[in-house]
Amino acid sequence: MSELIQLGSHNERPMPPKADELNLRFSEQAIKELEGLKTHYPNLKACILPGLWIAQREYGGFLDGDAIAEVAHRLSRSYAEVQGVATFYSMYNTVHNPGKHKIEVCTCLSCHFNSAYRIRDYVSKKLGIKNGETTADGMFMLEEVECLNACDRAPVVQVGDRYFGPVDEKSIDALLEELRASEESTVVKMADQIVQVQLKAEERVGTIR
Amino acid sequence: MAAATDIQTVNIIVNGIELAVPKGELVVEAVKRLGLEIPIFCYHPRLKPVGMCRMCLVETGMKNPQDGTIRMMPKPAAACTLPVSEGLVINTESDALKKDRKGVLEFLLINHPLDCPICDRGGECPLQNNTLFYGPATSRFIEQKRHNVKAYPLSDYVTLDLERCIQCARCIRFTEEISGDSQLAFRFRGNKTHPITFNETKFTSKFSGNVIEICPVGALTNRKYRFRARPWDLQTSEAVCLNCSNGCNIWFDHRAGKVVRINARTNEAINEEWTCDKGKFGHDYYNDEKRLETPFARTGDELQKADYATVYAKLLEAFHGDNTGMILGDSLSNETYITAQNFFTGQLGSHNIDYRFSANQAKGASTVDNSIASLELAKTTLVFGTHLADDLPIVFLRVRKGWFNQGTQVILATDRSDEVSEFAAHTLVYKPGTEATIAKAFAGQVSVADAAAKCGISEPELQAAITAAAGATVITTTSLNHEAAEVLKALDGNFNAYPTGANERGAQLALACDGLSALEQLKKAANGELSALWVVGVDLFSVGLPREEVIRALENVDFLAVQDSRRTETFYYASVALPMTLPAEQDGSYTNCEGTTQQMKAIIPPVGQAKPAWRVFEELSIRVNPRMPFSQASEILASAPAFA
Amino acid sequence: MAEYKLLLKHSDDPATQTLAGYKKAGGYSGLAKALKMERQAVIDEVKTSGLRGRGGAGFPSWIKWNGLPKEKVKPHYVLCNADEGEPGTFKDKMLMETAPFQLIEGMTIAGFAVQGDVGYIYIRGEFIDAAKALRKAIDEAYANNLLGKNILGTDFSYDLHIHLGAGSYECGEESALMSSLMGERGMPRLKFPHAPLPTVSGVWERPTLINNVESYSCVPHIIDKGGEWYATLGASTKNSRGTKIFSVSGHVNKPGNYEIEFGTPLKELLEMAGGVKGGKLKACIPGGSSMPVIKPDAVDVAIIGYEEMGEVKSMVGSGGCMFFNEHTDIVMLAWRTAHFYANESCGKCTPCREGTRWMVQIMDRIVAGNGQKGDMELLTEVANNVEGRSFCALGDAAAWPIKAFIRQFPEEFEYWIEHGKSPVTSKEALALVP
DSSP states (O other), rough: OOOOOHHOOOOOOOOOOOOOGGOOOOOOHHHHHHHHHHHTTSSSGHHHHHHHHHHHTTTTTTHHHHHHHEEEOOTOOOOOHHHHHHHTTTOOOOSSSOSSSEEEEEEEEHHTTTTTHHHHHHHHHHOOOOOOOOOOOOEEEEEEESHHHSSGOOSSSSEEEEEEEEOOHHHHHHHHHHHHHHHHHHHHHHHHHHHHHOOGGGGOOOOOO | HHHHSSSSSSEEEEEEEEEEETTTTTTHHGGGGGGGOOOOOOOOTTTTTOOOSEEEEEEEEEEEETTTOEEEOSSOOETTTOOOOOOOEEEEOHHHHHHHHHHHHHHHHHHEEEEEEEEGTSOOOOOHHHHHHHOOOOOOOOOOOOOOOSSEEEESSEOOOOOOOOOOOOHIIIIIIOOOOOOOEEEEEEEGEEEOGGGGOOOOOTTTTHHHHOSSSEEEEEETTOOOOOGGOOEEEEEESSSTTTOHHHHEEEEEEEEEEEEOOBBBBTTOOOOHHHHHSSGGGOTTTTTTOOOOOEETEEEEEEHHHHHHHHHHHHHHHHGGGEEOTTSSOHHHHHHHIIIIIIIIIIEEEEEOHHHHHHSSOOOOOTGGGGGGSSSEEEEEEEOOOSSSSHHHHHHHIIIIOOOOOOEEESSOOOOGGTOOOEEEEOOOOOHHHHHHHHSSOHHHHHHHHHTTTTTTHHHHHHHTTOOEEEETTSSSSSHHHHHHHHHSEEEEEEOOSSSSHHHHHHHOOOOOOOHHHHHHHHTTTSSSSEEEEEOOSSSSSHHHHHHHHHHHHHHHEEEEEOOOOOGGGSSEEEBBOOOOGGGGEEEOTTOOOEEOOOSSOOSTTTOOHHHHHHHHHHHHHHOOOOSSSHHHHHHHHHOO | OOOSSSTTTTTTTTTGGGGGHHHHTTTHHHHHHHSSSOOHHHHHHHHHTTTTTTTOOOOBHHHHHHHSSSSSSOOOOOEEEEEEOSSTTOOOHHHHHHHHHHHHHHHHHHHHHTTTTTTEEEEEEEEHHHHHHHHHHHHHHHHHHHHHHSSGGGGGOEEEEEEEEEGGGGGSSHHHHHHHHTTSSSSOOOOSSSSOTTTTOOOGGSEEEEEEHHHHHHHHHHHHHHHHHHHHTTTSSSOOOOOEEEEEEEESSSEEEEETTTBBBHHHHHHTTTOOOSSSSEEEBBBBSSOBBBOHHHHHOOOOTGGGGGGGGOTTTTOEEEEETTTOOOHHHHHHHHHHHHOOSSSSSSSHHHHHHHHHHHHHHIIIIITTHHHHHHHHHHHHTTTTTTSSSHHHHHHHHHHHHHHHOOOHHHHHHHHHSOOSSSSHHHOOOO
């Protein structure tokens, strides 16, 4: 079912924002990084994916309309096109704000047969959220994902830039505790690391951790 | 015919029949040479083929040139993306293909709402038609259908129904490839994929109506036509759009004497198969409440209904010689202009008959070197002082097509950036009023540095644009500053000052324009120096002149005759008024911006006692000087050497 | 036969992840040798080696290499498909994490051979560890003149970039990968004969070489030790040469990556992975989730080779080998597989977009206990309508396993449909139903 339904139908649609109505939020670092990435490709269109990664970091892990519009604006592409690209890929958070930590439970074949659904349900019960939802405090989002390609460690859970596996109830408990205590949003960190690894040493503004 | 042999051909076999077809032609097109039709959804001849819907699957193989044996491929291939090559073997009919087509249609239908009885597309729907010929009779699908938004208003013109959508991307490709605004895109993936605007904002494309027509289902429907008729209840007639000077060919769909909708009619030389929104959705004036239905004459302060004889008598009394004038709109038929000129100058003896409200129009160059179709072949195009997508929408599509298909280099010089700047290699935004200076810079008559400073453009940008524009085909309009127009016309390349009024070109050809221009007549009238003024088919309050000036002119002229299709603001100042038919209510011809004269036939009956303007002029003319009048429009056109 | 470690030889030695360590272990001798050879000779060496694409299709690599124009008029691109997403496969991840220089060297040799200007490693977004390892190695390679301008003092210049995906299995399909690299939705592009080959007009309509991580990783060894030597590996098979890394997972005691010579029996692979855990063997998906499932009797006789696996009606694929024990509910396996393909279908073509969802709906109904007589036939029919009709191979990949599950284990489907519950009654099996 489409996310559109939630937005309801109105007789008058709002106008798309004009270039001078945009609220641009990219930091100086982000602008520098985008300039670096532009040199990797023969055209600006190819920077849409890396640009969205930068935006996902700059906008706190969630690519809302403003974030999409900013990327489109900076790369001279149409808003609709960039939104179309962003919504195609499952790692861009385009539907709702994922919160601070996204718990991605792999339930694909090998994990499935190594109790992945038990793990998913455990996390779900423990956090009181269903698949695809975020806790009220914005701390955790639970998402069932397709094969993470670490089947030797099944069942596997990915949180930000780290893989955990094989996991069980005990290790999930410990993981959630650790995450709850951490200052940094793993969603934002993941986006940042993805930006950093794509930059050459001389282009890099941040650090690879 | 040397040209025919220049095309490289290849030999292919279609359903056992050998034939030679141009190399590289798509199979879906090549088989049409045998009168065969392959069912399609996503394929559209004017869009890049994508092979998404899989409806056009055919069996393919290769003929071995040595021993003549044929080896067929194990999988069927999409005919819409496969170019022909030497020895290609195609089967378009087989039991396996029947099954393939049935399978694809079954897939398309399982999540389709099948709400044909309340769908505007019903009766003219490719999905219905293909299902009838190729589809399964029953469904094996017993699961829940995919649900999505219905009747979603994307704009004032377009309604989106995502349940009906079959994800063929025609609409998306149109906005990317043809109109260039890229306002539609697929969102999400897999079975959630659907076309939509960014964040469901308004679909503001100036060509949005076309997506309704190319949609192969009822996913995109015409909001103005919604639920107003079933297609089989409509009468449809060939017509020409007269909302601007491009002269798009259209289908005029009407019911019980009223226009219901407008669709594009293919004319390769003009609009191909597109329309702009102003044309497609801008025909409400036919059904305007303010239509003028009878003649009127003023008694004291009041305009009262009158008969033609009374008004004719008053007109003939008031209009004589050069102390009187006639102002014509720029969207009247050629027949109107011809008979008006004959009558007003020939019979009434006044040379003051004109349509031009701006000094630039009056003095500027009206040369047109290029047909619309030839614009797409230009190597370099300089668009000067016009906003093409608004002023000449179909010319805009041609220029863009040239850039998209052949890589035409486009240079834009204008007072604000617009749709052309999206693909222009150079965009110069100059200060309003500096057109002449920048034109002279292109001609090398002023230094680049001086021009740049004066026009508010950076010098290197101007220099780069000037260098790139050498030999360019210039596109502008007749309202461009006349000094600039003269300079640009003298440049090396082709020069086109396209008229923007729907039949401005016809007025240029038919009218002598040897007296006062429309603007000059109004000035004279304002000074009380004109005894009578006759205004035909134009509301003086909507031609861009200051209101006070228009009011002064109308109040200071002794006798004002207004001939129009509706009660315009000018009408209320009239001494006498005559109702006039609109193009679809009369026979007539119109000459578009490139100079093509196109015929319109009377499609719907006239409103009330409205008459074609030319008939009024003929009826008056024989009252002055009895003779055999013209009885039909075609005789008038044949009599005018300018349209020979 | 036992494991034959060629690509994974130093996988447990972190020192080889530094340039010094890699060189000490014999690294970069391949590139040094290649740079002294004629470009064509490098390609011929790959031809002699008999290397076939390790991404799943098994296409002879040298034909791609040889397909790029020899007279260069446009920039040439070298792409590495590191969008490993096939369920059951995790070999590329390991190769990038433990032997980044091997891949970089392979891509550099490829770049030299095809006159490449820029290389891109398209890594799936989730593989941040692999990307980090590669970034470290690429930085070091740049600093030591092994990438960039005038590599090792020759006139060969070559840039190598990392490009991360963002979560899409479809981008592992080479044309969809190119779409994604160019900043589009990861939808497949027209392929020959509908469009020119990528080697003629690929990414940005320029000549493009695209290979899998494992394929490029073989190249330094082929050049260093010679194609003839490489071709001696796997010589017992019909047409499969060299080694292949199999990612073994599922119900095995020692899941992991095992590099074997072609010609090794499948059951030996199972033995290397410590045998089946939790019961007897019931089923094996030998080459990643897209490949047809086989039964124990076939596992007993199967020989690993591109042609040889065909004899048991399956394929080598990407080497994601999953073994399942007797407590495995095959219908649940089919159910999860169907969900995978429906979730990952890009939505471009009708059969895959609609067919994968329909199959999911039927499977959902069966595992909810509402199966109907005729569902097996309908599933097979739907799969048949997807297979061969879709735009790219994902449609086939979605259809094959479903058809194979039904063909190999009809009795389990029948049981589910008739009784509305699993024929497997063990606790493990019951826990599978979400």
